[in-house]
Amino acid sequence: DGGITQSPKYLFRKEGQNVTLSCEQNLNHDAMYWYRQDPGQGLRLIYYSQIVNDFQKGDIAEGYSVSREKKESFPLTVTSAQKNPTAFYLCASSGLAGRDTQYFGPGTRLTVL
Amino acid sequence: GENVEQHPSTLSVQEGDSAVIKCTYSDSASNYFPWYKQELGKRPQLIIDIRSNVGEKKDQRIAVTLNKTAKHFSLHITETQPEDSAVYFCAAGSGANSKLTFGKGITLSVRP
Numbered sequence: 516d517g518g519i520t521q522s523p524k525y526l527f528r529k530e531g532q533n534v535t536l537s538c539e540q541n542l543n544h545d546a547m548y549w550y551r552q553d554p555g556q557g558l559r560l561i562y563y564s565q566i567v568n569d570f571q572k573g574d575i576a577e578g579y580s581v582s583r584e585k586k587e588s589f590p591l592t593v594t595s596a597q598k599n600p601t602a603f604y605l606c607a608s609s610g611l612a613g614r615d616t617q618y619f620g621p622g623t624r625l626t627v628l
Numbered sequence: 629g630e631n632v633e634q635h636p637s638t639l640s641v642q643e644g645d646s647a648v649i650k651c652t653y654s655d656s657a658s659n660y661f662p663w664y665k666q667e668l669g670k671r672p673q674l675i676i677d678i679r680s681n682v683g684e685k686k687d688q689r690i691a692v693t694l695n696k697t698a699k700h701f702s703l704h705i706t707e708t709q710p711e712d713s714a715v716y717f718c719a720a721g722s723g724a725n726s727k728l729t730f731g732k733g734i735t736l737s738v739r740p
Contacts, residue, residue, distance in 0.1 A: 548728075557717060557732035558672070573727070574629075605671065616662060617728060619671040 518542040519620035521606050526625045528600075536591045536623045538606030545610065547589035548617060551575060552603040561604075564589055593625065600627045630655040632720050634731035641708050642739050649703045649734050651718035658720040661694060661701045662728070666715045675716075676703070708738045 519540045528534045538547065549561040560573030564583040578597025583589055589608075593600045603624050607617040631654040641647045653661075662677035678685045678692045678701065685692050694701040705712055715735050721728040 550730075555732060558719075558730040560727060560729075563727065616674055616677060618674070619664075621671050 519606060519608055519618055521604075521620040521623050523623060524621065526623055528625070528627050530627055531595045533595055534593050534600075534625065536593065536604055536606075536625070538589045538591065538620055540587055540589075540608045540620075542608060542610070542618070543586070544608035544618075545586070546608060547583070548607040548609075549573075549579070549581065549589070549591045550605045550607065552605060552622075558605065561591065600625060630658060630720055630722075630727075630729040632718060632729045632731040634718055634734050636734060637732070638735045638737070640737040640739060643708060643710060645708055647703075647705045647708050647712070647736055647738075649716055649718070649736070650700060651702070651720075651731050652698075652700045653720040653729075654699065655720070655722070656696075656699065657722045660721045660728075661692070662719050662721075663692060663703050664717045664719070666717065666733070668714075672717060705736075708736075710738050710740050712736060713738045 522537045546565050548563040550558040559575050561579050562581040564570035567586050570581050570583050580592045603622050605622045606620040609615045609617045634651050659680035663675050664672035665675045666672040676687050676690050676692050678694050689706045691704040715733045717730050717733045719728040719730045
């Protein structure tokens with residue numbers, strides 16, 4: 516899991532601003548995922564991508580957008596439409612989508628003021 | 629869709645005792661069941677996983693058992709140590725759609 520990086524570690528934004536979280540992996544994994552973690556809520560899937568230029572909505576996609584222009588990169592944009600964006604965001608990747616272990620990045624803690 | 633539940637939500641054990649964490653799932657198509665450990669402020673780390681073609685898997689002090697008929701799987705930690713204190717998540721997935729559904733997590737506390 517050392518091959519997955521997320522930046523920044525902490526992010527502060529004003530309400531109403533869009534913000535983009537970075538996720539990069541050098542593991543040559545096909546699939547990448549974004550999760551949101553809130554206290555007592557576990558990990559909830561926002562978006563996932565099995566191949567380049569394709570992605571699917573997860574369970575809580577509203578107010579978020581993603582792109583997958585390169586295999587190693589899967590940025591997440593938290594838009595102003597997300598009603599409660601303050602959370603810990605985790606990116607993950609796996610070698611063969613759905614059939615292999617997901618490895619997580621170190622996470623980004625987003626605080627909206 | 630898949631629904632994964634963990635029981636109990638918190639567990640406290642004495643150092644050296646065993647800990648058992650149970651999860652249930654709803655989708656009979658699920659065939660992959662990983663367990664993750666997350667320390668405070670850190671990323672989840674895979675500690676063990678099991679696939680539906682086996683009933684039990686062990687790795688030193690950690691074991692996982694799977695009952696496909698009852699749709700539940702359990703994590704067993706023997707000879708617990710204070711460094712085992714963390715939040716543990718179970719998850720279930722299938723090859724059909726590549727998603728993992730996570731339980732809400734259990735906080736394990738090991739008392740010295």
